[in-house]
Amino acid sequence: MRFFIAHLATETNTFAAAPTGLGDFEEIGIFHGDASRRDPEGAGAFLRYLRDLVEGEGGEVVESLCTLAQPGGRTVRHVYEALRDEILADLRAALPVDAVQLLLHGAMAAEGIDDCEGDLAAAIRAVVGPGVPIGLELDLHCHFTEQMRGAADVIVAFKEYPHIDTDARGEELYRILKDAALGKVRPVTAVFDCRMVGLWHTTREPMQGFVRRMQAVEREPGVLSVSLGHGFPWGDVPEAGAKLWVVTDNDPALAQAMARQLGREFWALRERIGASVCGIDEALDAAFESGFGAAEPKGPAVLADVADNPGGGAAGDSTFILRRLVERRVANSAVGAIWDLGAVHICKAAGVGAQLDLRIGGKCGPASGLPVDLRVTVRAIVPNHSQSALGTRERLGDCAWVEAAGGLHILLCSVRTQTYGLDAFTGAGISLVDKAIVVVKSTQHFHAEFAPIARKVLYVSTPGAMSFGFAAIPYRLRSLAYWPRVPDPHGAQQI
Structure with a gap:
């Protein structure tokens, strides 16, 4: 054969x-x-x-x-x-x-x-x-x-x-x-x-x-x-x-x-199977309802930045959640992987241990938000980094781990890709099980590896490139006779 x-x-x-x-x-x-x-x-x-x-x-x-x-x-x-x-x-x-x-x-x-x-x-x-x-x-x-x-x-x-x-x-x-x-x-x-x-x-x-x-x-x-x-x-x-x-x-x-x-x-099943998404502040509030900080925490709350998923065509550099973590002074968190070639280059040039003012994300247009300026310490540089990805390996390119005030750990990558595996973070030296919050640039593929360590998984909607308002997606080529835009697109047709 x-x-x-x-x-x-x-x-x-x-x-x-x-x-x-x-x-x-x-x-x-x-x-x-x-x-x-x-x-x-x-x-x-x-x-x-x-x-x-x-x-x-x-x-x-x-x-x-x-x-x-x-x-x-x-x-x-x-x-x-x-x-x-x-x-x-x-x-x-x-x-x-x-x-x-x-x-x-x-x-x-x-x-x-x-x-x-x-x-x-x-x-x-x-x-x-x-x-x-x-x-x-x-x-x-x-x-x-x-x-x-x-x-x-x-x-x-x-x-x-x-x-x-x-x-x-x-x-x-x-x-x-x-x-x-x-x-x-x-x-x-x-x-x-x-x-x-x-x-x-x-x-x-x-x-x-x-x-x-x-x-x-x-x-x-x-x-x-x-x-x-x-x-x-x-x-x-x-x-x-x-x-x-x-x-x-x-x-x-x-x-x-x-x-x-x-x-x-x-x-x-249509009314029961949709993804449940929430706003940034709602997600951050919910993340702490389970009582992280008690004597024996049960892992991080994992927040999926669903609208900025490179696996759906988004840039992977939006800053909406990152900005709120900073504004709300959320301690002990990790975010990644943010696609930012310039920031990675600056960190590589500065070297591990350097302290510098770094402009992060917000590079690719309105859906990326505005850059976030942070004083950071370069904790690690990982050449040609990769992650596990549903049974394969996915390249992240040269990566930098930087830490800002309050234990805010950020993974920066030079190859645009969504976050699949725990080793995207851990392979760069960032521990996860001890974090209060971990934010991943992914819609769902992260779930296979992150859900087992998470005390809670939350899907977070932002003004990113992937709108979850399915009824209002501005289609021009496909028929607009679909649910949820139309309550019953099958009409009189026997289904």
């Missing part, structure tokens, strides 16, 4: 001002057929996993491009087309192949191309013809499109947020593709448009239960896979939004019935 594999991904925030260019992919790494061997714990982690899986069963792997970029604005068109065309050239050179398996995002848009994944899949189909099964593994925050469905045989999305099941979904897709290539199954897909926009964490009920419900349906005869694509709220493309799809073994009626049934069940 000869599998052609590749990994190309970025999540496009169409409201972000800065485009995603070649340098954004280069910052994480562009690997030409060797990521699984050259960077097996980083960008190539999934392709390494898939290679081991296929070769472990006696199959052969032809590995193509592997690259990804931090979420940002639309990808520069010629950059996307060059990456696409490299995959196609590798595929032509690899023919014949028995199956094609790709790890993509599902919400990548380029200048003039709203659906990069669908465009890539259609081009691959043109190369391999109708008889070779094509499988796409997508991020949970994907936009499921008809072009994708028309070109691919099987599409599988992550079920968990944070995305702790990338490998499990990859193996699921591999099994289906292998069986399809051997003629054991014939996948067919039906989709239900939930007509919903939002952000739904699977770390609590009732979303935990809905994930279990999808998994239970997958155990029913004839059902191969069930996916819920949550959609990416800040991606303004025509087919955006939450969609549920079911893949069956050559049973379109079963696929349609189950997609409709599960879609209706998800729709019925």
Whole structure:
């Protein structure tokens, strides 16, 4: 069995001002057929996993491009087309192949191309013809499109947020593709448009239960896979939004019935599954309600700066929470990672132990707030720092740990990325379990590692780049007939 594999991904925030260019992919790494061997714990982690899986069963792997970029604005068109065309050239050179398996995002848009994944899949189909099964593994925050469905045989999305099941979904897709290539199954897909926009964490009920419900349906005869694509709220493309799809073994009626049934069940949960966010002062007040400072504190209150998540296309340098920590004289806290190349450079030049006046954050526009000026001591400089990130390693670049009055500890990074792992802080020398408050630049992926040490987790809304007022997002391309903008976007349609 000869599998052609590749990994190309970025999540496009169409409201972000800065485009995603070649340098954004280069910052994480562009690997030409060797990521699984050259960077097996980083960008190539999934392709390494898939290679081991296929070769472990006696199959052969032809590995193509592997690259990804931090979420940002639309990808520069010629950059996307060059990456696409490299995959196609590798595929032509690899023919014949028995199956094609790709790890993509599902919400990548380029200048003039709203659906990069669908465009890539259609081009691959043109190369391999109708008889070779094509499988796409997508991020949970994907936009499921008809072009994708028309070109691919099987599409599988992550079920968990944070995305702790990338490998499990990859193996699921591999099994289906292998069986399809051997003629054991014939996948067919039906989709239900939930007509919903939002952000739904699977770390609590009732979303935990809905994930279990999808998994239970997958155990029913004839059902191969069930996916819920949550959609990416800040991606303004025509087919955006939450969609549920079911893949069956050559049973379109079963696929349609189950997609409709599960879609209706998800729709019925809409009032109960949204992320609970609060303002900065409300969060700071709540953080101390649990009594930190008692004889035996139970870890920090973790505040997620959800509107300034680089993983959703934000800059990662907003200062709204930092400013309130200073103004309220909150003691014994940590904040990070704030993207500020200039501040990192100044700290590196000054050296560990230096005391200086430092201007922090607020560099990238109104959504970043105003810079905060602090007298700080440089506690550590960490060259080429990285953090654990849901089973891989994520670069933070050169980092600086600075401390301001009152035990305010700030982690500054030079590579824009969200905070995933505890070692983003601890790897730079900043302890966390003894802190009263820890602020992370993340929306949800932090939860896997930070929740176990936290006495409380709070999601904090600020005037950042990612608005959680989903009913008022200024879409131009997608239909405005969605919940919560419209109470019942399904109208008279039977759901």
